[in-house]
Amino acid sequence: MLFNSFPFIFLFFPITLLIYFLLSKSKTSFLQLMWIATASFIFYGYWKKTYLILLLGSVCFNFAFAQYLMQDKNKFIFILGLLFNVAVLFYFKYTAFFIHNISKLTGFHFFIPNIALPLGISFITFQKIAYLVDVYRGKVKDNNFLNYLVFISFFPQLIAGPIVHYNQIMSQFSNIRTKFFSYRYFNVGMTLFVIGLAKKVLLADTAALYADPVFAAMNQGISLTFQETWIGILAYTFQIYFDFSGYSDMAIGLARVLGIRLPLNFNSPYKAVNIIDFWRRWHMTLSRFLRDYIYIPLGGNRNGNIRKYTNLMITMLVGGLWHGANWTFVIWGGLHGLYLMVNHMWVSVCNTFRLHRIVQTYFYKLTSTFITFSFVIFAWVFFRSPNLATVKKAFHGLFGLHGFGIPETSYLHQMPLINMIKSIFTLDPSFSVTGLGSCLYLILMLAIIWLLPNSQELVRIIRKPGLLLKLLVWKPNLAHLMITMSLLYISLGFMCDFEIKPFEYFAF
Amino acid sequence: MPSVESFKVRHRVWFFSFLIGNLFIIFLAIIANPYRLLPISLTITGINDIKPNLYEYQRYVKVFDMAHKRPKTVLLGSSRILWGVDPKHPVLQQKHYTPVYNGGVLGPPMYEIKKYFDHALTSQPNLKRVILGLDFYAFNQKFDGRTFLLEDSFGKNEKQLLKIHSNLAYDVKAIFLTLKDSILRKQCKSLREDGRLTPAPLEMREIYKDFFKIDEKRQVNNKTLVTKENAAPQMRNILYGDFKLSKIDMDALRHIVDVCQKHNIELYIFTTPPYMDKKKGSELLVYHKNGIWNDYINFLRELASIHPYWNFVSWNEITTDKNNYVDGSHFVFSVGDMILNRMFNIPDSSIPKNFGNYVTVKNVDQFVQNLELAYEQSVKSAQYNGG
Numbered sequence: 001m002l003f004n005s006f007p008f009i010f011l012f013f014p015i016t017l018l019i020y021f022l023l024s025k026s027k028t029s030f031l032q033l034m035w036i037a038t039a040s041f042i043f044y045g046y047w048k049k050t051y052l053i054l055l056l057g058s059v060c061f062n063f064a065f066a067q068y069l070m071q072d073k074n075k076f077i078f079i080l081g082l083l084f085n086v087a088v089l090f091y092f093k094y095t096a097f098f099i100h101n102i103s104k105l106t107g108f109h110f111f112i113p114n115i116a117l118p119l120g121i122s123f124i125t126f127q128k129i130a131y132l133v134d135v136y137r138g139k140v141k142d143n144n145f146l147n148y149l150v151f152i153s154f155f156p157q158l159i160a161g162p163i164v165h166y167n168q169i170m171s172q173f174s175n176i177r178t179k180f181f182s183y184r185y186f187n188v189g190m191t192l193f194v195i196g197l198a199k200k201v202l203l204a205d206t207a208a209l210y211a212d213p214v215f216a217a218m219n220q221g222i223s224l225t226f227q228e229t230w231i232g233i234l235a236y237t238f239q240i241y242f243d244f245s246g247y248s249d250m251a252i253g254l255a256r257v258l259g260i261r262l263p264l265n266f267n268s269p270y271k272a273v274n275i276i277d278f279w280r281r282w283h284m285t286l287s288r289f290l291r292d293y294i295y296i297p298l299g300g301n302r303n304g305n306i307r308k309y310t311n312l313m314i315t316m317l318v319g320g321l322w323h324g325a326n327w328t329f330v331i332w333g334g335l336h337g338l339y340l341m342v343n344h345m346w347v348s349v350c351n352t353f354r355l356h357r358i359v360q361t362y363f364y365k366l367t368s369t370f371i372t373f374s375f376v377i378f379a380w381v382f383f384r385s386p387n388l389a390t391v392k393k394a395f396h397g398l399f400g401l402h403g404f405g406i407p408e409t410s411y412l413h414q415m416p417l418i419n420m421i422k423s424i425f426t427l428d429p430s431f432s433v434t435g436l437g438s439c440l441y442l443i444l445m446l447a448i449i450w451l452l453p454n455s456q457e458l459v460r461i462i463r464k465p466g467l468l469l470k471l472l473v474w475k476p477n478l479a480h481l482m483i484t485m486s487l488l489y490i491s492l493g494f495m496c497d498f499e500i501k502p503f504e505y506f507a508f
Numbered sequence: 509m510p511s512v513e514s515f516k517v518r519h520r521v522w523f524f525s526f527l528i529g530n531l532f533i534i535f536l537a538i539i540a541n542p543y544r545l546l547p548i549s550l551t552i553t554g555i556n557d558i559k560p561n562l563y564e565y566q567r568y569v570k571v572f573d574m575a576h577k578r579p580k581t582v583l584l585g586s587s588r589i590l591w592g593v594d595p596k597h598p599v600l601q602q603k604h605y606t607p608v609y610n611g612g613v614l615g616p617p618m619y620e621i622k623k624y625f626d627h628a629l630t631s632q633p634n635l636k637r638v639i640l641g642l643d644f645y646a647f648n649q650k651f652d653g654r655t656f657l658l659e660d661s662f663g664k665n666e667k668q669l670l671k672i673h674s675n676l677a678y679d680v681k682a683i684f685l686t687l688k689d690s691i692l693r694k695q696c697k698s699l700r701e702d703g704r705l706t707p708a709p710l711e712m713r714e715i716y717k718d719f720f721k722i723d724e725k726r727q728v729n730n731k732t733l734v735t736k737e738n739a740a741p742q743m744r745n746i747l748y749g750d751f752k753l754s755k756i757d758m759d760a761l762r763h764i765v766d767v768c769q770k771h772n773i774e775l776y777i778f779t780t781p782p783y784m785d786k787k788k789g790s791e792l793l794v795y796h797k798n799g800i801w802n803d804y805i806n807f808l809r810e811l812a813s814i815h816p817y818w819n820f821v822s823w824n825e826i827t828t829d830k831n832n833y834v835d836g837s838h839f840v841f842s843v844g845d846m847i848l849n850r851m852f853n854i855p856d857s858s859i860p861k862n863f864g865n866y867v868t869v870k871n872v873d874q875f876v877q878n879l880e881l882a883y884e885q886s887v888k889s890a891q892y893n894g895g
Contacts, residue, residue, distance in 0.1 A: 005674070006674045006678050007674050010534065114678070144557040183519040183520050183522075183523045184519045185515070186523055187519055187522050187523055187526070225608060335589075463695050475518075476515075476519045476521070476522035477522070478525075479517065480522075481525050481526060481529070484526065485526070485530075488530075489533065489680055492680055493680045493681060496676060496679035496681065496682070
């Protein structure tokens with residue numbers, strides 16, 4: 001079930017919520033947890049019932065491993081547990097990729113099976129690994145199966161995170177304040193959900209209208225001009241951010257309505273002043289997972305610079321591969337590894353030559369934000385392209401090797417958004433808004449990501465000073481009620497006009 | 509600085525306002541039910557009885573309706589079926605043959621009609637009867653390969669379709685349009701529960717003045733798209749321009765015939781009659797002008813070799829009477845009734861003898877010869893009348 005679907009918004013969530021808080025009258029939280037687990041399984045099984053068997057099966061195996069580890073901290077069992085999870089992930093996600101590459105290397109034509117990728121398997125696997133590690137380290141001592149089931153299957157973050165630790169979530173479920181309905185939690189949670197929905201439907205899905213045709217054309221070997229390529233790739237840069245951060249906002253909002261605080265996943269990443277900063281703001285829970293469970297176990301920065309950079313690169317390559325079974329993802333990860341290495345070297349240079357004053361200047365920050373954003377965009381080319389031939393086409397387009405301008409046959413002339421803008425403002429249909437419209441659209445997107453506060457700041461999960469923020473910050477008043485309701489129904493209106501798109505990160 | 513208590517009160521008020529606001533809109537969605545997707549179907553005149561989106565999104569609606577109502581008799585074809593053939597005709601209301609559903613849609617090529625047929629059979633494996641109205645343009649090769657929005661919807665059951673199109677149930681614009689038009693009593697085309705156009709043509713003449721009589725000038729890039737003067741020729745160019753008989757469409761027809769034979773489904777095929785203007789000629793004149801007369805004759809012969817059919821495209825008191833037509837293409841329900849009466853052998857004194865010929869492999873040569881003679885006479889008559 002998609003968060004941005006009518007059955008979820010009008011049936012699943014209201015019913016789940018109602019029953020959950022009706023059950024709060026029982027003395028223990030057992031019934032509430034049972035209900036959350038049931039609802040989560042309905043949520044997951046809505047796509048394909050067979051996924052439920054896989055989910056339940058892997059939950060049982062992991063719980064058995066954890067139970068053993070609680071009794072006896074056996075390293076062999078611990079590694080076996082980790083391998084089991086990695087093997088399941090490998091089977092579903094990487095078998096075809098692996099066989100394909102073996103075939104290419106050896107020249108033999110092995111049979112490549114067509115294995116359907118269960119939804120959210122990468123996220124679920126990471127969460128289960130985090131649990132096993134926490135149990136092995138003695139951080140988790142709870143041996144209640146129902147609690148574990150809720151931890152793994154909790155529907156707001158089941159499919160695409162945020163990736164959480166057991167204690168982070170289950171300690172909240174055992175808290176008496178979580179048991180009962182809170183008007184404040186509901187209001188803040190719903191507002192965040194609506195902001196996330198609007199980000200997804202109004203911003204990400206409309207950006208996709210620009211990005212998808214560009215990558216589809218380049219994948220078909222069509223050469224695009226400088227403007228066309230830039231518009232498409234910038235649009236994808238906005239799409240991926242609004243899509244995933246929109247999903248995270250919705251997840252955090254839904255959990256908040258149920259009284260659970262999920263960790264933040266995005267904090268205006270395109271405002272980052274360098275790549276280190278970017279990874280502290282982009283998919284924050286994944287960054288922490290990679291740091292805690294790959295980078296630090298590899299040695300982190302404890303054994304000199306060369307080891308530190310090697311560890312960084314390995315971590316980012318794994319992070320890239322985690323996103324998808326394709327060399328383009330590995331290169332994307334490697335590219336970010338390289339960026340991080342250069343960034344760490346620059347930090348060393350700044351420390352050595354005491355350049356702190358320059359680094360603190362407004363001009364430096366502005367320039368470095370722009371440079372960081374540009375390098376992130378270049379990396380997205382690899383992330384979005386289905387193969388290296390498309391990457392090549394994209395870079396040729398980005399550097400103007402296929403010419404400039406918007407040709408007569410350009411996909412931009414077919415943009416539904418352009419027609420929509422025309423219909424909204426009843427412009428003269430003969431008036432060409434192709435180039436102008438695209439530019440205005442991209443400028444609007446840039447203004448949103450660089451000038452406006454982010455959703456967490458708006459609902460005061462993150463508190464920051466500033467006059468604009470003071471004006472915009474959510475309050476339980478009539479103005480914000482009207483804004484929230486309008487945003488909700490404009491988004492719902494868009495959902496009726498456009499095909500409902502699943503979230504980008506569901507594929508990872 | 510508001511006190512903690514007032515902050516709590518404000519949160520409570522905000523919550524209830526948000527809840528009531530949303531419940532109110534859900535209530536409106538249920539009342540309006542603009543696409544009839546919700547299980548609660550309550551029609552209140554002046555509140556929700558006029559649902560314009562049903563007509564606008566008729567393809568979605570018809571696919572869903574077929575899966576939902578699982579009709580045992582389906583009427584298939586183009587807008588001539590949708591506009592002119594009434595599923596409530598007594599001859600169709602026989603026991604074991606109901607429910608009857610009008611599955612006609614605007615401008616479908618034959619292979620799209622085949623999709624509706626297959627969908628009807630998937631929805632109702634016990635399908636008893638198919639009445640298929642054919643238009644020549646539906647066999648134009650230039651429509652081959654046209655993709656449909658509904659590609660993923662055909663063959664799905666009601667539950668699966670609800671899953672795909674559930675967003676339409678809460679289409680905010682459609683909800684308000686339904687309520688607005690119903691309250692303001694705005695007349696517009698819609699669909700009855702059995703798929704038929706409503707209101708009936710002639711009941712509301714002012715809303716049926718379009719198609720061949722579009723009194724509208726639209727300029728796009730300084731190019732006139734449609735005007736009152738050029739609407740008919742333009743439409744005919746769209747439908748019959750570059751005509752080549754499509755193999756895909758003929759195969760689609762054969763498929764329907766074969767499946768009906770295999771499943772013992774009664775199949776009635778007829779050619780739908782346009783207005784045969786005595787002065788300006790007729791649709792047949794367009795075939796001549798476009799150089800596709802031979803294609804048309806070949807089509808009629810091939811059709812007879814596939815399945816016997818009733819031909820209504822000819823000159824007679826019915827097809828030359830303007831009062832029987834809404835425009836140059838669409839006949840009214842009384843003509844639809846006569847077509848059904850003729851095909852089902854119901855005695856009807858108002859039907860002239862030359863309205864409808866039953867064409868089979870045996871008499872197709874004679875029929876074609878007669879049609880050519882009639883055409884020549886009509887051309888002469890048109891010339892005599894200055895047409």
